[in-house]
Amino acid sequence: MFVQQPIAILDSGVGGLTVAKEVMRQLPREKIVYFGDTARTPYGPRSSDEVVKFTREIVDYLVQFRPKMIVIACNTATAAALEDIRSRVAIPVVGVINPGARAAIGRTVTGCIGVIGTEGTIKSGAYEQALRELSPHVLVVSEACPKFVPLVEMGNFRSPETYETVRGSIGHLHSYPMDTLILGCTHYPFLTETISEVMGQSVKLISSADETAREISTILQDKRKLARGGTVPVHHFFCSGESRVFKTIAQQWLGEQIELTPVVWQVPNIS
Secondary structure, three states, rough: OOOOOOEEEOOOOOOOOOHHHHHHHHOOOOOOEEOOOOOOOOOOOOOHHHHEEEEEEHHHHHHOOOOOOOEOOHHHHHHHHHHHHHOOOOOOOEEOHHHHHHHHHHHHOOOEEEEEOHHHHHHOOOOHHHHHHHOOOEEEEEEEEHHHHEEEHHOOOOHHHHHHHHHHHHHHHHHHHOOOEEEEEEHHHHHHHHHHHHHOOOOOOOOOOHHHHHHHHHHHOOOOOOOOOOOOOOOOEEEOOOOHHHHHHHHHHHOOOOOOOOOOOOOOOOO
């Protein structure tokens, strides 16, 4: 009996659902196995060594499902652990930073690109490096926004508190001639309306989800691994923390009921 190999997607929490949704839209025949490490989110304040360790543990859990590809749908984990995971598995591993950088370079006119992300992502300089490899003279303005992920994990996407938090975190970016802003954390698209309201219509917001899904499609097509047939896939979701909020956010964002399995996970303190 033929068993369809899934695409494994992992994130520190619900943020990677933005990538999962785009994969479901662009590749509706593909089966997804998703892991949100909600017990240990956010990853941004953690050390690179911790993030690598956590990412390894999630990948070790996901390989039991025999995925044909692993998608690190977390910018912090992509910056810290992408090459490490690629060296440990024999299947393609895709991150979210390079696709987002390519999309931003293609959209900017002024050559000034903003990047907002977690402390870990911004500190790594991964976006700045990716952008300058594509366009050496681009002006990159980076800003860590550590308050955004907790808002999203609580499902607080639109409220006066959310607006004030976003305005206080990125309102000063208006002083730069940027016309493009990379949402350098997969949680941030949940806040798109508020971020757009603060930044104004002249600033294009770039989510790496769309470009990442395109890269997934290209790689699977090249390796002749795209799903065939008309069977509707059954996706599976796992989370390591409190499952009720995760399931509510996932169902609202994806627009459908999901099958969710909580996973007991050891949670160390942030060092």
